[in-house]
Amino acid sequence: MSGQDLSGQGMNRRSILAGLAASAGALVLSACAKVAESKVGAKLIASADDWHRHAQRLVGGRAALAPEFAKSDVSPYFRGNGSLTVAGDAYQAALASGFPDWKLAVTGLVENPLELSLADLKALPQRTQITRHDCVEGWSAIGEWTGPQLARVLEMAKVRPQANFVVFHCADTLSDARYYESVDMVDAFHPQTIVAHSLNGAPLPERNGAPLRVRIERQLGYKQAKYLTAIELVASLDAIGGGKGGYWEDRSGYQWYAGI
Amino acid sequence: MSGRARKHALSTRLWHWLNLACVTILFMSGLNISNAHPRLYWGQWGFAAEDAWLHVPRFPGWMTIPDYYSLAIARDWHVLMAWPFALGLLFMWVAMLANGHFRRDLRTTRAEWRPAAIRQDVIDHLKLKFEHEGAKFNFLQKLAYGSVLGVLLPGMVLSGMAISPGMDAAWPILLDIFGGRQSARSIHFLFAWGIFGFFAIHIALVLLSGPVRQVRDMITGGRA
Numbered sequence: 467m468s469g470q471d472l473s474g475q476g477m478n479r480r481s482i483l484a485g486l487a488a489s490a491g492a493l494v495l496s497a498c499a500k501v502a503e504s505k506v507g508a509k510l511i512a513s514a515d516d517w518h519r520h521a522q523r524l525v526g527g528r529a530a531l532a533p534e535f536a537k538s539d540v541s542p543y544f545r546g547n548g549s550l551t552v553a554g555d556a557y558q559a560a561l562a563s564g565f566p567d568w569k570l571a572v573t574g575l576v577e578n579p580l581e582l583s584l585a586d587l588k589a590l591p592q593r594t595q596i597t598r599h600d601c602v603e604g605w606s607a608i609g610e611w612t613g614p615q616l617a618r619v620l621e622m623a624k625v626r627p628q629a630n631f632v633v634f635h636c637a638d639t640l641s642d643a644r645y646y647e648s649v650d651m652v653d654a655f656h657p658q659t660i661v662a663h664s665l666n667g668a669p670l671p672e673r674n675g676a677p678l679r680v681r682i683e684r685q686l687g688y689k690q691a692k693y694l695t696a697i698e699l700v701a702s703l704d705a706i707g708g709g710k711g712g713y714w715e716d717r718s719g720y721q722w723y724a725g726i
Numbered sequence: 727m728s729g730r731a732r733k734h735a736l737s738t739r740l741w742h743w744l745n746l747a748c749v750t751i752l753f754m755s756g757l758n759i760s761n762a763h764p765r766l767y768w769g770q771w772g773f774a775a776e777d778a779w780l781h782v783p784r785f786p787g788w789m790t791i792p793d794y795y796s797l798a799i800a801r802d803w804h805v806l807m808a809w810p811f812a813l814g815l816l817f818m819w820v821a822m823l824a825n826g827h828f829r830r831d832l833r834t835t836r837a838e839w840r841p842a843a844i845r846q847d848v849i850d851h852l853k854l855k856f857e858h859e860g861a862k863f864n865f866l867q868k869l870a871y872g873s874v875l876g877v878l879l880p881g882m883v884l885s886g887m888a889i890s891p892g893m894d895a896a897w898p899i900l901l902d903i904f905g906g907r908q909s910a911r912s913i914h915f916l917f918a919w920g921i922f923g924f925f926a927i928h929i930a931l932v933l934l935s936g937p938v939r940q941v942r943d944m945i946t947g948g949r950a
Binding site for chain 2: 490491492494495498499502510511514515517518519522523525526527530531532533535539541543545598600601602603604605606607608683684685686714718719720721724725726
């Protein structure tokens with residue numbers, strides 16, 4: 467192109483292009499909103515986390531272990547987020563006395579329903595792991611968790627072959643709704659999936675889910691259900707809560723697979 | 727493939743526009759995600775204000791996808807568009823190596839790295855003199871395109887994977903590359919703005935060098 471071309475229509479073109487550029491952002495925004503509203507678009511978006519789940523398990527294997535850290539890497543303070551306590555005097559009293567009557571029920575598609583006390587859980591073989599906790603918001607903290615592997619508990623309960631998901635029911639409420647979460651059998655039987663009763667060598671602090679919290683180490687923080695009261699084995703998540711497999715999944719549309 | 731007869735190969739043109747769409751949506755949804763916890767740290771962990779090396783400003787709605795704060799919807803877009811972005815980049819690299827675009831147009835020679843040669847390139851650029859004989863790109867262009875294709879874009883894919891707890895279990899080496907998840911998150915943010923910086927300069931230079939022809943050639947291929 468020669469220079470003369472620019473002088474004549476150039477300014478005109480340039481102002482048109484500048485206008486185009488200015489409205490490009492708005493265009494992208496409205497286009498994205500349109501796609502998200504469409505049936506195909508919504509389906510595409512909903513399935514993206516499934517592709518990540520399949521891809522991650524393909525490249526790393528189903529049993530890939532989350533990185534474990536040294537004691538010197540532990541964060542000096544472990545931040546609490548979401549629910550920081552359970553409402554009611556009963557919880558405060560139990561907290562003060564070390565939860566002597568707290569029970570973890572194992573129900574649903576099992577041959578042998580259970581009701582386990584803290585002492586029962588501590589009598590099982592224990593696993594201690596120093597892992598990184600990643601919040602969906604972006605921050606991370608490192609802590610040392612101790613508890614029995616969920617796999618041991620599920621073996622005791624004898625899971626029926628129809629079970630596809632493990633649902634974690636919690637004592638805490640957010641905006642008047644009970645917190646709950648769920649994982650598939652791959653993560654349920656993963657060696658680092660534990661029912662933690664201790665953090666950094668001491669009983670779980672109130673803000674971190676006392677007395678029991680599940681650790682799903684390859685997924686984000688909202689999967690690590692706190693104040694655990696029951697574990698339910700189900701074939702489908704449709705009838706649980708809003709049907710999307712978790713409190714934040716139902717309420718805000720967070721991805722059910724939180725490995726990304 | 728008639729890549730030699732045209733200014734831009736078909737693979738380059740397809741990737742260019744796909745990548746524009748991906749990067750635009752990833753960048754704007756990424757700014758929404760940044761608003762969820764607008765602090766950056768170095769190392770494996772970090773959550774407190776006093777540990778942050780940067781307090782990121784809050785990005786207004788017109789810069790983000792969606793145009794209001796929603797971490798869930800922003801993440802939906804981000805994890806969806808990560809797929810065509812990463813696979814598209816892989817495709818472009820394979821195509822560039824296969825059709826000779828990399829060897830012919832992007833690879834720099836030792837002579838080009840001489841300070842005098844670099845100075846001459848800078849002067850030519852400042853004079854808005856864009857015709858360069860023989861080679862398709864001058865040194866500064868090679869440096870810019872090479873940094874984007876070889877460092878910034880693949881760096882976004884790798885640092886993005888290092889932020890993902892599932893990928894850290896699958897490929898723990900990701901954490902070693904970046905020195906921890908929070909470092910990877912900081913680099914993800916810095917590289918994103920690096921790409922934005924390239925984008926701004928790229929647009930400015932296209933506007934200064936015959937924008938209609940440039941855009942038309944990137945669609946039709948143009949003449950070599």
